Amino acid sequence: FQCHTLLFCSCGRAVPCRAVLWVFPYALTPAMGITVTFGIGAGVCALGALVFGAMGIPVKDKKEYYVVQAFASLSGFFAYLAMTLEQGRRENVDGEMINWPRFLDWAFFFPLILTNLGFLVQARLSLFLYLYGVSALMVAGFTAGAYTHAGEKYVLWGVGMLFFFNIAGIVLGQMSRAAEEQNEKVSKLFSRLSLLFVVCFTGYPVIWLLGRSGLQEMSAGMEALLFVILDALLRVVFGILLLTQKDVLHLVGLRGGGHVNQFALDRTYPRPGAGGPSPPSMPAGRRPGAIAGAPAARMRSQPPEAMGAPRVPSLDMPRGRGRGGGGGGGA
Numbered sequence: 249f250q251c252h253t254l255l256f257c258s259c260g261r262a263v264p265c266r267a268v269l270w271v272f273p274y275a276l277t278p279a280m281g282i283t284v285t286f287g288i289g290a291g292v293c294a295l296g297a298l299v300f301g302a303m304g305i306p307v308k309d310k311k312e313y314y315v316v317q318a319f320a321s322l323s324g325f326f327a328y329l330a331m332t333l334e335q336g337r338r339e340n341v342d343g344e345m346i347n348w349p350r351f352l353d354w355a356f357f358f359p360l361i362l363t364n365l366g367f368l369v370q371a372r373l374s375l376f377l378y379l380y381g382v383s384a385l386m387v388a389g390f391t392a393g394a395y396t397h398a399g400e401k402y403v404l405w406g407v408g409m410l411f412f413f414n415i416a417g418i419v420l421g422q423m424s425r426a427a428e429e430q431n432e433k434v435s436k437l438f439s440r441l442s443l444l445f446v447v448c449f450t451g452y453p454v455i456w457l458l459g460r461s462g463l464q465e466m467s468a469g470m471e472a473l474l475f476v477i478l479d480a481l482l483r484v485v486f487g488i489l490l491l492t493q494k495d496v497l498h499l500v501g502l503r504g505g506g507h508v509n510q511f512a513l514d515r516t517y518p519r520p521g522a523g524g525p526s527p528p529s530m531p532a533g534r535r536p537g538a539i540a541g542a543p544a545a546r547m548r549s550q551p552p553e554a555m556g557a558p559r560v561p562s563l564d565m566p567r568g569r570g571r572g573g574g575g576g577g578g579a
Contacts, residue, residue, distance in 0.1 A: 282472050283332055289476040290328035296321035296484040303491055310497045313364055317487040320360040324479050327353035340395045344460040345468075350475070351391040354452070358383045358415075361445060361482060364490060365419060368438045369426035370501055379415060386411035390453065394461035405457060412453055416446055431499040441490060448482040 297318050304314025327349040330336045336349040362379045389408025393401040419442050427438035451474070456462055459471035466474075490497075 278469055282469050283334070285469065285472045285476055286328050286332040289479060290325050290332055292476070292480050293321045293324035293328060293483060296487060297325060300487050300491060310500075313367060313497060314491060316360050316363050317491060320357055321483045321487065323353050323356045323360070324483055338395070340461075341397050342464070344464065346394045346461060348391070351387055351394070354387045354390070355384060357483070358387070361486065362415070362419075365423060365438070365442060365445065368434060368441070368500060369423050369430065371423065371426065375422075379418065382411045382414050386415065390456055394456070401462065405453070405462065409453060412449075416449065419446060431502045433496045434499050437490070437493055437496050441486060444486055444489070445482065448478050451478045
């Protein structure tokens with residue numbers, strides 16, 4: 249990474265000198281280049297957490313999207329900070345140094361991204377819990393495989409991939425079908441985000457397999473650089489694509505025609521045939537308070553003029569006067 253250049257002095261002679269050719273990120277020694285890469289990853293994640301947190305401060309509604317995305321970036325910041333400071337490094341049985349803070353970060357990071365995807369389709373609590381459990385088992389398989397022998401590590405990696413395909417199948421299958429029940433703009437936003445998620449999500453086990461944890465066909469520096477790129481895409485770019493669509497986020501729960509989405513009503517109203525009240529329909533352009541079948545107490549609390557009734561003149565008689573006009577008086 250060094251080259252010879254010719255510097256021309258004031259006398260006009262060419263003087264050879266040595267100059268360092270800075271090629272990101274390995275202008276320094278390989279170990280220092282990896283440290284610089286981890287530092288860049290920490291900076292990118294910290295910037296994302298600050299931006300998403302600042303964007304969510306003035307928001308009154310849908311604040312949960314900002315909180316989840318900010319913590320997804322904040323989790324990566326702490327992991328990269330630990331790796332930058334050379335903390336959490338442990339040698340596996342093959343003599344390779346493995347950074348376990350990365351796997352700890354995955355245990356928080358993947359569920360948080362899945363949470364925002366679930367918010368877009370109004371997923372039920374049972375689906376959230378299932379995705380969290382499957383994601384934890386997937387990360388456990390990858391973590392255990394990184395520290396075991398060559399034979400067992402690929403078995404554990406394969407077990408983790410079974411849970412990986414389960415998560416990808418739910419996102420592209422069940423959640424995508426639920427997104428089609430949403431407003432058209434929400435459905436398009438989910439399609440873009442789910443595609444970005446699946447593409448980047450696939451890169452993590454592939455890099456694991458080719459890097460130091462697996463086949464060792466990839467240098468440690470290239471492995472670190474590719475992980476930083478994936479994290480920047482899935483933490484920061486994903487968050488920007490999601491949180492800049494404020495108008496679309498307010499349409500979550502509405503069908504294409506403006507009606508309330510059944511996925512949102514399932515939390516309050518049972519399905520037809522299960523007994524209990526039926527979910528109200530909300531035509532486009534009507535306020536929630538104008539739904540047919542609104543509580544009568546709310547309507548009685550409003551004055552007649554507010555409900556469109558004409559004002560009736562008062563029929564009360566003045567005090568001290570009878571119907572005959574001479575009540576109490578004597579001639």
